[in-house]
Amino acid sequence: MGKFFFWVLKVFGWKIDSHTPVGVDKAVVVVGPHTSNWDFVIGKMAFAHYKVNAKFLIKKDLFFFPLGIILKALGGIPVDRKKKNKNITEQAVNYFKDNEKCFLVFTPEGTRSYQPHWKKGFYFIAQNAGVPIYIAYIDYKRKIGGFHSLFVPTGDAEADIKYIKNILAEYTGKVPENGIRKIEDE
Numbered sequence: 056m057g058k059f060f061f062w063v064l065k066v067f068g069w070k071i072d073s074h075t076p077v078g079v080d081k082a083v084v085v086v087g088p089h090t091s092n093w094d095f096v097i098g099k100m101a102f103a104h105y106k107v108n109a110k111f112l113i114k115k116d117l118f119f120f121p122l123g124i125i126l127k128a129l130g131g132i133p134v135d136r137k138k139k140n141k142n143i144t145e146q147a148v149n150y151f152k153d154n155e156k157c158f159l160v161f162t163p164e165g166t167r168s169y170q171p172h173w174k175k176g177f178y179f180i181a182q183n184a185g186v187p188i189y190i191a192y193i194d195y196k197r198k199i200g201g202f203h204s205l206f207v208p209t210g211d212a213e214a215d216i217k218y219i220k221n222i223l224a225e226y227t228g229k230v231p232e233n234g235i236r237k238i239e240d241e
Contacts, residue, residue, distance in 0.1 A: 057103045057104040057105070057106055058104075060099075060100035060101075060103045060104055061100075061104045063100060064097070064100055064101070064104075067198075068198050069097065069198045069199065069200070070197075070198060070199040071101050071104050071105075071199070071200065071201045072192075072199060072200065072201025072202060072203070073201075074201060074202040074203065074204070075105060075202065076105060076107060076158070076189060076202055076205075079187065079189070079205065080155060080156045080157070081151055081154075081156065081157045081158070081184070081186045082157075082158055082159075082181075082186050082187050082188065082189045082205070083159050083161060083177050083178075083180055083181040083184075083186060083187075083188045083189070084109065084158050084159065084160045084161065084188075084189045084191050084202075085161055085162075085163055085177055085188055085189070085190055085191065085219055085223075086098060086160060086161070086162055086191045086192065086193065087162060087163065087164060087192060087193075087223035087226070087228075087234075087235050088164070088192075088193070088223060088224075088226060088227070088228035088233070088234035088235045089162035089164050089166075089167055089193075089228065090167050090228030090229050090230040090231075090233040090234055091167060091228065091229035091230060092167070093229055094162070094193050094228075094229070097193060097200060098160070098191075098193065098200070099129065099130075101200055101201055102158075102160075105201075105202070107158050108130065108156065108158065109130050109158045109159075109160045110130040110131075110132050110150070110157065110158065110159050110160065111130055111131060111132065111159070111160045111161070112131075112132050112134045112143065112146075112147060112159070112161075113126060113131045113132065113133065113134070114133070114134065114135075115133035115134060115135050117131075117133075118131070118133045130160075132146075132147075132150060132159075134146055134147075143176065144176060144179050144180050144183060147159060147176075147180040147184070148180060148183045148184045151180075151184035151186055152184070157186075158189070159180070160191075161174075161176070161177035163175075163177050163216075163219075164235065167230070167233060168233050169232065169233045169234070169236075171236070173216055173220065175212055175216065178208060178212050178215065178216060179212075181208055182208045182210070187205050187206060187207050187208075188205070188206045188207075188208060188219070189202055189203075189204075189205055189206075190202075190203040190204050190205075190206055190219055190222055190223065191203060192222075192223055192225075192226045193226065193228070194226040194227055195227050195228060195229045195231075196226075196227035196231075197227075203222060203223075204222070206218070206219065217238045220235055220237070220238060221237050221238060223235045224236055224237040
């Protein structure tokens with residue numbers, strides 16, 4: 056299936072970054088900039104090319120028939136967002152503990168609109184699960200996306216998120232004005 060999606064992306068002028076997640080079985084994946092619903096479609100095709108079974112957290116209210124079947128097939132993991140965020144972090148950490156291979160994907164902006172203040176849950180999940188963070192990107196300007204680099208959290212959430220944000224600010228979302236900006240530009 057990965058070759059098929061690679062071909063589909065190529066037909067539409069897209070390239071997939073050659074950096075491949077080799078030797079890593081578990082990671083939090085931070086993808087940005089997230090400015091369009093197309094990010095998910097392109098991302099799922101890229102993950103299939105990489106042969107990465109990417110998962111994502113989604114509110115459990117959406118897991119009703121038949122949508123729930125589709126969401127699970129796409130990698131959705133239901134979470135109860137009505138409970139405190141600590142519970143979601145624990146659920147995600149347990150998911151890492153219960154699975155030999157796991158790539159859990161987050162768009163830290165939390166919205167397709169410009170958001171200078173990122174949600175930090177992805178960071179604390181990586182830290183508590185003892186897994187690295189893969190920085191992944193999508194760049195509509197150059198029509199390329201994929202894995203940028205592997206990052207191990209240092210314990211300084213503010214500095215680490217600034218570092219990740221400044222990397223992802225180099226890429227252009229489908230709606231450029233909603234993209235990520237360097238910390239100095241905010």
